[in-house]
Amino acid sequence: MKKSETFSRWGIIFAGIGMAIGTGNLWRFPRIASQYGGGAFMIAWIVFLFIWAIPLLTVELALGKKIRMGVIGSFGKMMGRKYAWMGTFVAFVTAAITFYYTVVTGWCVKYLFATCFQGLIRKEPIQYWETFSTSWEPVGFHFLAVFIGCSIIYFGVVKGIERANKILIPSLFVLLLIAVGRSLTLPGAVQGLNFLFSPNLAQLGNIKVWLNALSQAAWSTGAGWGLMLTLGVYSRKKENPLLTTATLGFGNNMASLLAAAAVIPTVFSFFAGQNLAQEKVLDIMKQGNEGLTFKWIPILFSQIPSGNFFLALFFLALCFAAFSSLISQLELISRIFMDTGLTRKKAVTIVGVCCFVLGLPSALSMGFFNNQDWVWAMGLVVSGSFFLILILKAGPRKIREEIITRPEHKIRLGRWFDFLVTFFLPVQIIAMLGWWFWDSYSANPGNWWNILSKTSIGTVIFQWAVALGIFIIFNKLITKKLSLDKK
Amino acid sequence: MTIEALLTMILIFGICLGGFILFLYLSSKEN
Numbered sequence: 001m002k003k004s005e006t007f008s009r010w011g012i013i014f015a016g017i018g019m020a021i022g023t024g025n026l027w028r029f030p031r032i033a034s035q036y037g038g039g040a041f042m043i044a045w046i047v048f049l050f051i052w053a054i055p056l057l058t059v060e061l062a063l064g065k066k067i068r069m070g071v072i073g074s075f076g077k078m079m080g081r082k083y084a085w086m087g088t089f090v091a092f093v094t095a096a097i098t099f100y101y102t103v104v105t106g107w108c109v110k111y112l113f114a115t116c117f118q119g120l121i122r123k124e125p126i127q128y129w130e131t132f133s134t135s136w137e138p139v140g141f142h143f144l145a146v147f148i149g150c151s152i153i154y155f156g157v158v159k160g161i162e163r164a165n166k167i168l169i170p171s172l173f174v175l176l177l178i179a180v181g182r183s184l185t186l187p188g189a190v191q192g193l194n195f196l197f198s199p200n201l202a203q204l205g206n207i208k209v210w211l212n213a214l215s216q217a218a219w220s221t222g223a224g225w226g227l228m229l230t231l232g233v234y235s236r237k238k239e240n241p242l243l244t245t246a247t248l249g250f251g252n253n254m255a256s257l258l259a260a261a262a263v264i265p266t267v268f269s270f271f272a273g274q275n276l277a278q279e280k281v282l283d284i285m286k287q288g289n290e291g292l293t294f295k296w297i298p299i300l301f302s303q304i305p306s307g308n309f310f311l312a313l314f315f316l317a318l319c320f321a322a323f324s325s326l327i328s329q330l331e332l333i334s335r336i337f338m339d340t341g342l343t344r345k346k347a348v349t350i351v352g353v354c355c356f357v358l359g360l361p362s363a364l365s366m367g368f369f370n371n372q373d374w375v376w377a378m379g380l381v382v383s384g385s386f387f388l389i390l391i392l393k394a395g396p397r398k399i400r401e402e403i404i405t406r407p408e409h410k411i412r413l414g415r416w417f418d419f420l421v422t423f424f425l426p427v428q429i430i431a432m433l434g435w436w437f438w439d440s441y442s443a444n445p446g447n448w449w450n451i452l453s454k455t456s457i458g459t460v461i462f463q464w465a466v467a468l469g470i471f472i473i474f475n476k477l478i479t480k481k482l483s484l485d486k487k
Numbered sequence: 488m489t490i491e492a493l494l495t496m497i498l499i500f501g502i503c504l505g506g507f508i509l510f511l512y513l514s515s516k517e518n
Contacts, residue, residue, distance in 0.1 A: 009515070039495035046502055190488045197496040198489065243514035250507035257503055410517055 004158050007234050011162035016061075016248035018165035018324030019227045021172065021255045023104060024220050026318055027289045029256040030196075030263040034285050036212045037203030038196050042257075044204065044213035049221070049249050051424050052214060055417060056223035056384060057245035059391055062404040064232025065239060069482070070335035071226035076484040078390055084479045085471040086386040090226045091336055092467055093379040097225075098329040100362035100372045102149065102355055105322040106141030107133075111294060112315040121308045125298040129290070133366055142363040143356055149326045150352035153334060156344060157234045161327055168324045175317040176255065179262035182310050188272025192265030195278060211435045214428060219377065221252050222328070224384030230332040240409050255321075262314075263297075270300045293318070330355065340481045371454040375463045378436055382464065385429045388421065396421045 007015060033041050067074045071094075075087025110132065114120040120128065132138070152164045183189055203209050222228065228245065235244075267284060271277035284296050301311035330351055337347035362369040391399050396418040405412045440457050441448045451462040471478070479485060 013511070013514070039492070039499065042495075042499045046499070193496065194489055194492045197492040197499070199491050199495045240514060240517050243510055243517060247507060247510040247514055250503050250510060253503040254500075254507055257500060411513055 004156055005234055006236055007157060007162055007231070009236070009239075010166070011158065012231060012235050012239065012244055013247055013251075014165040014169050015161050015231050015328070016228065016244060017169050017251040017255075019231060019328035020221045020248050020252035020325075021169070021321050022101075022220070022222075022325035023108065023289070023293075023318060023322050024216075025252065025256045026259040026263075026314075026321055027293045029216060029220065030260040031285045031289070031292055032212055032216055033256075033260055034196060034264055035282065036209045037200050037206070039199035040201055040203035041209050041213055042197075043199075044210050045217055046253070048214045048217035048428075049253060051420060052428055053217050053221035053223040054242075054246050054249050055420055055425070056387060057221060057228045057249065058241045058404060058413070059387065059399060060223070060226065060228035061232040061235065061239070061241035061245055062399070063390075064229040065235045065237070065241065066403050068233050070233065070339050071229055071332065072336055072478065073339050073482050073484065074229055075386070075390060076479055076482065079393055081479040081484040082475065084482070084484060085468070085475040086389065087226075088471040088475070088478055089379075089468055090224075090383040090386055091332065092471070093376050093383050094225045094227065094329055095333050096372060096376040096379070098326070098333065099355055099359040100369055101322075101326060101329060102145045102359045103138060103142045103363045103369060105145035105149070105319070105326050106138055106143075106363070107290075107294065108315060108318045108322050109144055110137065110141045111298075112312065112319055115298075115308065115312040115315055119308075120298055121302045121311055123298075126295045128298075129294045133290075136364075138363040139360065142359050145322075145326065146352055146356045146359070149323060149330045150348050150355075152323075152327050153331050154345060154348045161234075161331060164327060165324055168320045172255065172317055172320040172324070173258070175313055175320070176258040176262060179310065179313060179317065180258055182304070182306075183262045183265040183269070186265060186269035186304060188269040188277075189265035191272070191277065192268030192281075193261070195268065195281070196260055196264045207435075211432065214432055218384065218432070219380060220256065221249055222325070224380055224387050225332075226383065227328045227332055230335050231328060233335060238406065238408060240406075240411065241404055242409075242413055243411060263292075266300050266304070267296075270303055336482075341483075367454055371459060374455045375460050378433075378460060379464060381429060381432050381436075384425075385433075388425050388429065391421050391425075 063074045063078065067077045069077065071091040072084050072087035076084035079086070111120065152160045154160060218224065267281050268277065271280050274280065284292060287296065297314060298311060301307040301314070304310065333351045334344065334347040337350055338344060362372055400413050400417050437457060444456060447453055448456050449458040450456045451458040453459055
């Protein structure tokens with residue numbers, strides 16, 4: 001591996017934190033934490049950092065470092081090439097998410113522009129969002145997001161990914177700290193903190209709290225996406241995967257906590273002194289990610305002193321978070337093309353064109369966007385289960401002793417890792433999938449099978465099955481392209 | 488702010504910030 005393609009010690013930590021921190025930290029965590037028990041939810045969320053995110057991320061980083069190939073190559077090398085389709089599915093799920101994540105990133109850029117130059121704060125935000133999201137404008141901003149993301153990775157690992165994350169991540173934390181400082185000095189902010197951090201330990205007996213904490217830990221840290229594996233390809237030989245992933249896991253959680261401490265007290269200050277303030281806040285939190293961010297946040301900031309400045313700051317932080325994740329996602333897809341022998345420049349160009357074209361339906365139709373989010377966000381649990389199958393097939397002990405640990409490592413994973421991946425990870429996957437299927441069925445019992453419905457179980461199973469079928473049929477061709485039979 | 492909420496906030500932030508600093512330190516020592 002060339003020096004220009006190898007992360008420095010700080011480089012992989014910043015890139016890893018950047019990979020993990022995304023828009024979900026800013027717009028999903030505060031919503032979910034406030035809806036599912038505040039302090040109790042956070043205790044469960046930290047537990048899952050240890051028993052879901054860190055073990056999976058450690059295995060991913062170690063695999064990338066050992067095999068020095070992207071997701072498909074790593075699965076093919078570890079499990080045998082006839083199982084490489086599992087890696088193809090993992091890569092495709094992340095790619096499918098990237099296709100609409102570039103659209104989301106574009107929205108963030110648009111709202112930053114609108115705040116700075118179009119006086120968004122003086123407009124009617126709900127109407128503004130409806131007009132924007134149904135126009136052609138998202139296509140332009142989707143193109144801009146793809147262009148910026150691809151331009152960064154075009155410059156390579158050190159000059160592109162590492163350098164960008166070294167700017168984005170510290171800046172993001174500074175922005176979040178300023179936002180927290182502002183929100184905590186608003187009238188009524190203390191009620192927000194009370195609401196957010198009240199322990200309410202009885203909630204720990206509620207299975208939904210645990211399942212939502214698990215889903216937040218799984219999606220927010222990027223464990224099981226194949227992203228950490230891709231970054232691991234460029235890590236130094238002596239890198240200790242456990243320490244690196246634990247650092248980024250805690251860094252990611254810190255960003256989520258700061259975001260919650262910035263958003264929730266601001267929402268409370270809006271309703272300060274009103275009756276049923278808590279119920280009103282919960283109503284806003286139930287409006288979904290876009291509802292909170294693009295409709296309610298501008299309304300809330302319009303009521304606070306220097307609101308325009310702080311609104312711009314919020315959307316700038318959101319842009320930084322979005323791009324820091326997008327870079328890793330684009331690199332995951334590009335790495336697979338590079339594994340076939342293409343140069344970085346050619347691979348990135350192909351990825352840029354594909355992302356723009358395949359993201360167009362989501363940019364033009366919120367219905368399509370919601371369908372893709374519905375199908376592939378849950379696909380990540382299947383991706384996680386494929387990583388688990390890989391670990392179990394190779395043997396947890398072998399993975400721990402031969403792939404993760406090197407003789408010079410002083411801090412090592414203990415035997416608890418074997419126990420965790422053999423018993424706890426399968427239980428978590430089954431619980432998450434089972435709960436999701438039951439919840440989806442209960443919400444729509446008469447139409448759950450309909451593959452044409454935007455948010456049904458049928459459309460999920462259908463799209464997963466089509467993708468898996470294609471990857472299994474073309475597995476031989478894909479492994480040949482990646483020269484897995486020769487290496 | 489209630490004492491329970493304050494203590495929970497200190498605990499949660501303490502674990503996350505403490506964990507971040509600890510592992511950053513350990514990884515810098517090892518690397």
